[in-house]
Amino acid sequence: MKNYIELTEKALKDFLPNSDCREKVLIDSMNYSLEAGGKRVRPRLVFEFNALCKGKEEAAVPFACAVEMIHTYSLIHDDLPCMDDDDLRRGKPSNHKVFGEDIALLAGDALLTLAFEVLSSEKAVKLAGEKACCAAVNTLAKYAGAIGMVGGQVIDLISENTNAPIEVLREMDSKKTACLIKAACKLGCISAGADSDKIKAASLYGESIGIAFQIQDDILDAVSSVEELGKPIGSDNENGKSTYVSLLGIEKCKELVDELTQAAIDSLSAFDSDVAQLKEYALQLAKRNK
Secondary structure (H helix, E strand, C coil): CHHHHHHHHHHHHHHCCCCCCCCHHHHHHHHHHHCCCCCCHHHHHHHHHHHHCCCCHHHHHHHHHHHHHHHHHHHHHHCCCCCCCCCEECCEECHHHHHCHHHHHHHHHHHHHHHHHHHCCHHHHHHHCHHHHHHHHHHHHHHHCCCCHHHHHHHHHHCCCCCCCHHHHHHHHHHHHHHHHHHHHHHHHHHCCCCHHHHHHHHHHHHHHHHHHHHHHHHHHHHCCHHHHCCCCCHHHHCCCCCHHHHHCHHHHHHHHHHHHHHHHHHHHHCCCCCHHHHHHHHHHHHCCC
């Protein structure tokens, strides 16, 4: 995992535009959030599935960076006053608290577009091939857009103060959280030229751990502190949003996390390589405490 993180973080720096320009504040804002760290869940999944499908590690690098850029842009926008209005992200002031709302908004926009520039770059095409890069662009656009992550955010916004039922919550989280995790798993397979059965299995793995990840987030939001999580807690309750914990209770939520984690592990039977790392990773995400 350490190797994957190092590869990702070095490449992210290389893909960022040179900050020696008039718009330096924009590049600094983009870099501020990219450098904020985090678990790098999505890049790791790209690399893990690339390895599982016996792909070339270097071919996965642009794909991993593109997913992380999309994820980072979504966090910048989520924290804005017009969205969740959060002042902390990963233990640091949110982007808009440092650079202002206008620059933070534009930094998110710039990271979104940079992701697709990276996926379609000459370097990516040389490493993974035109067919893989085209498929990656289509996959990431689909899962990040109106019927994916952005659509999930809209469901989140219109569900405030409505006591949304569990069916709405599941659809929202499938789109808002799980879609980008599914994209990462699929992009790892695509970068390795895997067949459709493996890509489908990777998608199921991503969907399962994505929903489990969100339920675990809701659990931590209910039982942890700001110091432990590095971000505000209880904001969903303050904004009148339904959560898995508010609808089902903590014990039922823990059971669901275990069931989804097992479904993710079962999906790995489609692969003929050593799946121990991805089994362990699913378990780690389910048991994380921050």
